[in-house]
Amino acid sequence: MRLLVVFLVALFGLACCQGQDPFFWLMALRSRGYGPGALQADTTGGDCPAVCDCPPSFPVAMYCDDRGLQEVPYVPSRMKYVYLQYNKITRIRDDAFSNATRLIWVMLHRNQLRSDQISKKAFANLNSLERLYLDHNNLTQVPVNLPVSIRDLRLNNNKISKIETSSFKGMDNLTVLYLHANEIQDVGGVLKDLTSLTLLDLSNNHLKKVPQELPKMLHQLYMESNSIDTVPANFLSDFSQLQYVRMSHNALTDRGIPPNTFNVSGLVELDLSFNKLEKIPPVSASLEHLYLQANHIKEFSLSSFCSVVDIMNFSRLRVLRLGGNEISLHDMPSETGLCLRRASTIEI
Ligand SMILES: *[C@@H]1O[C@H](CO)[C@@H](O)[C@H](O)[C@H]1NC(C)=O
Numbered sequence: 001m002r003l004l005v006v007f008l009v010a011l012f013g014l015a016c017c018q019g020q021d022p023f024f025w026l027m028a029l030r031s032r033g034y035g036p037g038a039l040q041a042d043t044t045g046g047d048c049p050a051v052c053d054c055p056p057s058f059p060v061a062m063y064c065d066d067r068g069l070q071e072v073p074y075v076p077s078r079m080k081y082v083y084l085q086y087n088k089i090t091r092i093r094d095d096a097f098s099n100a101t102r103l104i105w106v107m108l109h110r111n112q113l114r115s116d117q118i119s120k121k122a123f124a125n126l127n128s129l130e131r132l133y134l135d136h137n138n139l140t141q142v143p144v145n146l147p148v149s150i151r152d153l154r155l156n157n158n159k160i161s162k163i164e165t166s167s168f169k170g171m172d173n174l175t176v177l178y179l180h181a182n183e184i185q186d187v188g189g190v191l192k193d194l195t196s197l198t199l200l201d202l203s204n205n206h207l208k209k210v211p212q213e214l215p216k217m218l219h220q221l222y223m224e225s226n227s228i229d230t231v232p233a234n235f236l237s238d239f240s241q242l243q244y245v246r247m248s249h250n251a252l253t254d255r256g257i258p259p260n261t262f263n264v265s266g267l268v269e270l271d272l273s274f275n276k277l278e279k280i281p282p283v284s285a286s287l288e289h290l291y292l293q294a295n296h297i298k299e300f301s302l303s304s305f306c307s308v309v310d311i312m313n314f315s316r317l318r319v320l321r322l323g324g325n326e327i328s329l330h331d332m333p334s335e336t337g338l339c340l341r342r343a344s345t346i347e348i
């Protein structure tokens, strides 16, 4: 049953990256002859390393996860999906994937990969690679020569401290980039040309400031648990799609936030909890979720939500969290109900 689930996930993933028809995976199933009831084993699977499973009903996938492996086994050239997670792999040799140039997914998370033990050519020929999961390893650098075809790159929970300027060069289709839980102090401008990037997770690093020149198509920007104390003026105003910004557990102060920084339309959720703010920063009337708990806020300024309060002008805020600050219910002005008329939760 587990295999079947993984298999369906694999096909669904394919569908998701085609980005068109949500039923593409079903069409793919049919066109490959996997109609209803056709999931029984057949004998046309092809060769497979003894330590792995290559289900004959899905001959382009190789399951080698959680088998105590220390090396990447031979990957036959027909493979598109290879699952190597939860092993003890520390190195990747030159020829590990040299014959498997059709690979679309390589799952190598939860191993002990070391940057100095990954061949510079390891991934270089995988021109169809779309997902590469290298999270929860012992990497200190982003591997070099990664294919530019990658769409989903996971490097979180490693020991990466520095990112080379060429690391993500040419990755025009990169959509998801996980870099959280590393030791990154600064990313410089290396992300700015990632024109398709929609989700960037830089949380749990050692950032002291917001990276300059973030890619402009981001929908989600996560920078919580860093040491950021200031943000650049207008740093959110150039994004056209940004909806979720998380900056909790940083060192933000009022002085570090230029006026109107967070008053940008389009934003749905803003998390500034666990910082050092003394005032509620002005936010857009279209914001729906605002988290400000565990700051040093001393006044409930309704003008941060509604510059004008009347029947036509009100905030779309639904959830406002203000617990763990220096205010109480008595500090809420009487027009609060008119301005925050959409709010279902206000925590003080
Ligand atoms: C690659 O495939 C060819 C033929 O398909 C085979 O002869 C060769 O041994 C394979 N290389 C590796 C490294 O397995």
Ligand SMILES: *[C@@H]1O[C@H](CO)[C@@H](O)[C@H](O)[C@H]1NC(C)=O
Pocket: 090, 112, 113, 114, 137, 138
């Ligand atoms: C990887 O890191 C873990 C935890 O820090 C450590 O126990 C292990 O020995 C490391 N493995 C290698 C190959 O460096």
Ligand SMILES: *[C@@H]1O[C@H](CO)[C@@H](O)[C@H](O)[C@H]1NC(C)=O
Pocket: 148, 149, 150, 170, 171, 172, 173
């Ligand atoms: C990005 O995806 C498009 C459409 O699938 C493809 O034509 C293009 O070659 C890809 N770009 C890169 C850099 O792989």
Ligand SMILES: *[C@@H]1O[C@H](CO)[C@@H](O)[C@H](O)[C@H]1NC(C)=O
Pocket: 263, 282, 283, 284, 285, 303, 304, 305, 306, 307, 308
């Ligand atoms: C946000 O900016 C708009 C103009 O872009 C302004 O009309 C509005 O009053 C501002 N909101 C707050 C709460 O300052």
Ligand SMILES: *[C@@H]1O[C@H](CO)[C@@H](O)[C@H](O)[C@H]1NC(C)=O
Pocket: 307, 308, 312, 313
């Ligand atoms: C108040 O609402 C009116 C009518 O919708 C609109 O024209 C005006 O710009 C709003 N004022 C502010 C400050 O948002």
